[in-house]
Amino acid sequence: MKKTLPCLALALFALTAGPASASAESTDAEVHYLIDFVAASGCTFHRNGSDYDAGKAAEHLALKYRNGAKYVHNTGQFIDRLASASSWTGKAYSVTCAGHTEPSGTWLHRELDRHRDALAGS
Numbered sequence: 001m002k003k004t005l006p007c008l009a010l011a012l013f014a015l016t017a018g019p020a021s022a023s024a025e026s027t028d029a030e031v032h033y034l035i036d037f038v039a040a041s042g043c044t045f046h047r048n049g050s051d052y053d054a055g056k057a058a059e060h061l062a063l064k065y066r067n068g069a070k071y072v073h074n075t076g077q078f079i080d081r082l083a084s085a086s087s088w089t090g091k092a093y094s095v096t097c098a099g100h101t102e103p104s105g106t107w108l109h110r111e112l113d114r115h116r117d118a119l120a121g122s
Contacts (some may be wrong), residue, residue, distance in 0.1 A: 031065055043097040083104060
C-alpha cells in the first residue's frame with residue numbers, strides 16, 4: 001500500500017501539471033500573436049495623451065508583457081490588465097484604424113476572437 005501511494009500521487013500530479021503548462025504556452029503564443037498583430041496593423045495608438053505608431057505600440061505591449069506576465073494567467077487578462085490602460089495613470093488606451101477610434105481592449109478582444117475562430121476552423 002505504501003508503494004502505491006507515491007505512484008498514485010505522481011500520476012495525479014502528471015495529470016494536473018500538463019494542462020497548466022499547455023495553458024501557459026497557449027497564452028504566451030496568443031499574446032505574441034496579438035503583439036505581432038499590433039505591429040503589422042498600421043494603426044495609431046493613443047496612450048497617455050500621445051500618439052504612437054503600430055511598431056512603437058507593439059514594443060510597449062511587449063515590454064508590459066515581459067514585466068507583467070506573472071500577473072496574467074490567460075490572454076484575456078493580458079488584454080484587460082496590460083494592454084487596455086496605463087498602469088501609471090489608469091487612462092484607457094485607444095486605437096485609430098482607417099479613421100475609426102475605439103478602446104484598444106475592445107479591438108484586441110475582437111482580434112483574439114477572430115484568431116481563435118480561424119484556428120478552430122483550420
